[in-house]
Amino acid sequence: MWMSFRKLMLLLSALLFITFFAAHNVSGEPLLLENKPSYDLAGYMETLSDPTNQLTVQQAADQKDWTKTIRGQVPNLGFTRAAIWLRFSLASQTDTSRKLYVSFEYPVTHSVTFYTKDRHGIFHEEHTGSGIPASANIVPDRHFVFPLTINPGETKMVYLRVQSAARMTLPVRVLSDQALFRKAIRDYTVYGALFGLLAMVMLYFVAVGSFLYKGTPIWLALYSVFFGLHTAIRGGFVRLVMPDTLLGINNPLQLVVIAGLFFTGAKFFRLFLSLKSHSITLDRIMTFFQYLSLTFILLPLFPDPIIIGVSLVLIVINPLFSISLAFYFWHKGVSNAGLFAVGWIVAHFVAVYDFFRINGLIPYQPLGEWPIPFSLFIALLFLSIALIRQNTVYQRMAETDPLTLLANRRKFDDAFKEEWNRCYRMGSPLSLIMVDVDHFKEYNDKFGHKAGDLCLCRIANILENHTRRTGDLAARYGGEEFMLLLPNMDSARAFTLAETIRYSVGQADKGQTNRSTSEITISLGIATIIPTKGGKPENLILEADKAMYEAKRTGRNRTVASTPVEI
Numbered sequence: 001m002w003m004s005f006r007k008l009m010l011l012l013s014a015l016l017f018i019t020f021f022a023a024h025n026v027s028g029e030p031l032l033l034e035n036k037p038s039y040d041l042a043g044y045m046e047t048l049s050d051p052t053n054q055l056t057v058q059q060a061a062d063q064k065d066w067t068k069t070i071r072g073q074v075p076n077l078g079f080t081r082a083a084i085w086l087r088f089s090l091a092s093q094t095d096t097s098r099k100l101y102v103s104f105e106y107p108v109t110h111s112v113t114f115y116t117k118d119r120h121g122i123f124h125e126e127h128t129g130s131g132i133p134a135s136a137n138i139v140p141d142r143h144f145v146f147p148l149t150i151n152p153g154e155t156k157m158v159y160l161r162v163q164s165a166a167r168m169t170l171p172v173r174v175l176s177d178q179a180l181f182r183k184a185i186r187d188y189t190v191y192g193a194l195f196g197l198l199a200m201v202m203l204y205f206v207a208v209g210s211f212l213y214k215g216t217p218i219w220l221a222l223y224s225v226f227f228g229l230h231t232a233i234r235g236g237f238v239r240l241v242m243p244d245t246l247l248g249i250n251n252p253l254q255l256v257v258i259a260g261l262f263f264t265g266a267k268f269f270r271l272f273l274s275l276k277s278h279s280i281t282l283d284r285i286m287t288f289f290q291y292l293s294l295t296f297i298l299l300p301l302f303p304d305p306i307i308i309g310v311s312l313v314l315i316v317i318n319p320l321f322s323i324s325l326a327f328y329f330w331h332k333g334v335s336n337a338g339l340f341a342v343g344w345i346v347a348h349f350v351a352v353y354d355f356f357r358i359n360g361l362i363p364y365q366p367l368g369e370w371p372i373p374f375s376l377f378i379a380l381l382f383l384s385i386a387l388i389r390q391n392t393v394y395q396r397m398a399e400t401d402p403l404t405l406l407a408n409r410r411k412f413d414d415a416f417k418e419e420w421n422r423c424y425r426m427g428s429p430l431s432l433i434m435v436d437v438d439h440f441k442e443y444n445d446k447f448g449h450k451a452g453d454l455c456l457c458r459i460a461n462i463l464e465n466h467t468r469r470t471g472d473l474a475a476r477y478g479g480e481e482f483m484l485l486l487p488n489m490d491s492a493r494a495f496t497l498a499e500t501i502r503y504s505v506g507q508a509d510k511g512q513t514n515r516s517t518s519e520i521t522i523s524l525g526i527a528t529i530i531p532t533k534g535g536k537p538e539n540l541i542l543e544a545d546k547a548m549y550e551a552k553r554t555g556r557n558r559t560v561a562s563t564p565v566e567i
Contacts, residue, residue, distance in 0.1 A: 030089035030155055033098065037179035041088055041172040043071025048085040050161075057115045057123050057159050060085045074368070077168040078360020079304070084168055086160040092150045101180050102158060104144040105171040105369065107236025110251065114146040115159040123159075130236075131165065131251055133244035142187060142236030145180065165251045165300075167358035171368070191235060194373055198228040201380050208391060219268040220387055224380060226261040227347070231376045233257060235369070252300075259296035262314055265347075266290035269322055272340060272387065273329050282325065289318040308359070315355040319348035335393060336386040343382030350375040401476040403453055404460035412475035412483055416537060419471055419487040424531035430487050431494035431528040432544040435463065435501070437480040438521045438556040455520055456480065462504045466497060483544075491528035491561055498524040498559040506557075521557035523548055528561070 031044045046066040055063075066087070069075050077084065092098065104112050111129035118124060128134035128144045139145035150156055162170065175183065202221045209217035232238050233254050242250065266289050270276065276283040293314055299307050326341035350371045356362045399411035407415070423430040437443075437459065444452035456476075463474040463482055473485040486494055505522050525548025527540050543562040551560040 030091040031174070032091050032093050033100070033150065033174070034093050037176045037182075039174040040072075041174060042074045043069055045069045045075070045086050045088045045170070045172065047075055047077075047170070048087075049080070050083040050085060051081075053081075053083045053163070055083070055085070057125075057161070060159065060161070061087070074364040075170040076357065076360050076362075076364040077170070078358070079308075080164075080168050083161055083163045084170065086162065086170060086172065087157060088172075089155055089157045090148075090150060090174065091155040092152055095152050097149060097151050099177065100148050100150060101139060101175045101177075102146045102148055102160075103141075103173045103175050103180070103183075104146075104160065104162070105173060106164075106169045107142055107144070107239065107369075108164070108234060108251075108254065109144070109162055110165045111161075111163045112144045113161040115161070116148065116156060129163075129247075130239050131247055133247060139180070140240065141180075141184065142240060145175075148174075167360070169358070169364050169368075171364065187235075191231075191237065191373065194377055195228060195232070197377070197380060198224055201384050202228075205384075205387070214391075214394075216268065216271040217387060217391070219264055219271055220383060223261070223264040223268050226257055226264055227376050227379065229257045230254075230261050231373050234372050252297075255296050255299060259293050262293035262296070262318065263290055266293065266318075266322070268383075269325075269344070272390070273325070273334065273337065275325075278329075286322065286325075289314070289321070293318075311355065316352050319351050323348055336390045339382050339386035339389065343379045343386065346382075347375045347379035401460075404457055404476050406460050406464060406482070407473055407475040409475065409477055412473060412477065412485065415473050415475075416485055416541075419485060420531050420535075420537045420540075422471075423487055424533070424535070426488075427530060428488045429490045429528055429530050430540070431489045431491065431526060432540055433484040433486065433494060433498050433501075434477070434525045434527075434541075434544040434548040435459075435482040435484070436523050436548055436552065438523055438552070440480040443520065459505055459520075459522065462501060466501050466504070483541075489528075491526060494526050494528055495559060495561050498526055502557070502559060523551035523556050524559040525549070525551055526559065526561040 029044070031039055031041065033039070046068055048060055048063055048066050050060065090100075102114065108130050110131040111127065113125060113127040115123045115125055126135045126137055126146050128138045128146075134140075137147055139147060148156070148158070160172070162168070202224050205217035205221040205224070209215065209221065229238070233250070238253070239247065239250060266286050270283055270286050270290075275286060292310075295310055296314065299310060302310075323341075323345050326337065326344045329337040330341040353362070353371065357364060357368065399407060399414075401408045419430060437455070440452065440455075443455065459482065460474070460476065463484060467474045467484055467486070469486075469488075471485075471487040475483050475485070477483040484497075486497070489497075502522055502524060506519060525544045525546065527543035527547060529535070529540050529543075531537075547560045547562040551558045554560070
């Protein structure tokens with residue numbers, strides 16, 4: 001009996017503790033307004049679900065089944081087609097009237113209606129939303145902001161009716177004038193910088209893609225546009241600039257943007273990592289995800305299970321699969337895959353988090369609206385750097401001889417025109433040295449192509465070591481021919497340099513012990529001119545070529561300078 005009494009007392013104590021804990025962690029009591037700039041209403045609100053969507057504010061107020069919310073936890077109800085009612089009371093603790101603002105901070109909510117009673121007990125209504133025009137007294141803001149005046153000692157009950165075409169999240173705060181001003185400065189500064197970066201990235205990669213005739217930069221620009229539009233819609237900025245007559249397309253527009261975001265993202269992923277060249281199967285899987293994303297546009301036409309299923313595949317399985325691929329290619333050492341993976345992982349991990357959050361599976365965090373703009377910034381930063389580095393590598397490869405790693409003829413032609421124009425403006429001399437390996441065909445036939453390649457690489461290394469000034473360029477001009485571009489160098493200095501190179505090649509060749517005793521030698525031709533108006537740059541190349549063939553005709557292994565002529 002004594003043990004039964006003890007068990008009863010322990011049970012009563014536990015119930016009292018739970019009651020005490022609940023009383024201090026649920027809403028019901030009014031929020032006391034002191035002199036703080038802002039107040040979080042989580043825990044001071046009660047919620048009511050209206051599946052009929054027909055309740056008036058008075059009918060909602062008379063209902064008995066209001067649910068208290070937990071303090072410190074933003075209500076996150078997931079997907080529901082019911083209208084949701086909120087109510088809370090605000091009690092003034094000051095001696096003066098205060099103008100405050102009730103801020104509903106989930107910008108993609110279709111409609112938010114605000115009700116307060118006047119002293120005669122009559123409800124007054126204000127409304128706004130992402131899909132309906134705002135009434136006259138609504139404060140223009142990316143969030144839904146309702147002005148509210150509270151007199152000294154007054155306790156005012158506030159009702160909100162919320163209806164969403166998406167998921168139902170209910171973050172509500174009370175702000176002072178100062179807090180509202182600071183919030184506006186913060187929001188427009190952060191988002192302004194972000195959208196400015198987005199505009200620069202978009203314009204840059206459109207220009208790069210057009211110039212290089214490559215699709216990858218164009219697809220990154222398109223991906224950035226859709227990512228930016230998604231961020232702008234979720235941040236409440238598209239609604240601010242959209243005419244009232246077009247507000248009805250706000251929610252369908254969001255679905256189009258999400259479809260475009262995943263479509264362009266999958267295409268950019270496939271192109272950047274050259275997925276088809278690594279695995280046709282993996283490329284086909286990503287292609288499936290790419291085109292499946294277009295079904296997002298039609299999702300509202302389907303029943304809820306299909307909506308959830310398609311969303312799960314596109315917003316969870318697709319990102320997790322592509323994140324795994326990004327890690328895989330990073331691990332394999334694919335060029336720039338590390339930078340790409342960081343940007344891709346951050347952006348798509350946020351998509352996965354957002355799916356679980358908007359379906360009510362994980363709570364809405366106090367900073368829950370910031371992961372999307374943060375992920376946009378990280379994605380733009382790392383994906384842009386990855387693509388710039390990749391384009392730089394491609395550009396370098398397009399201008400580099402793959403054997404000797406000197407500039408190729410294309411790079412030489414571009415640099416020659418540039419230096420010709422510069423020397424013309426400055427009135428300074430421009431010299432060319434054409435270099436040809438003597439008896440290279442016989443050497444190749446006797447010792448093999450591998451030995452011939454090593455010979456060309458040794459000569460290329462010597463040429464590069466003797467062209468260190470700004471503007472100097474050593475290039476493989478074709479086969480066993482090389483060209484040295486030497487701006488601001490007269491014929492005498494060019495001749496001295498050519499002889500130094502010829503001597504260095506002979507000495508380097510004598511140091512080789514794994515080849516025949518026949519030496520490798522080179523013949524060099526020099527042409528120098530001070531460019532004039534109307535001059536033809538190609539004639540300087542012809543003069544260097546003539547001088548080089550004169551060196552060969554007169555015995556090889558020598559340097560010949562052309563007679564200065566008007567070019």
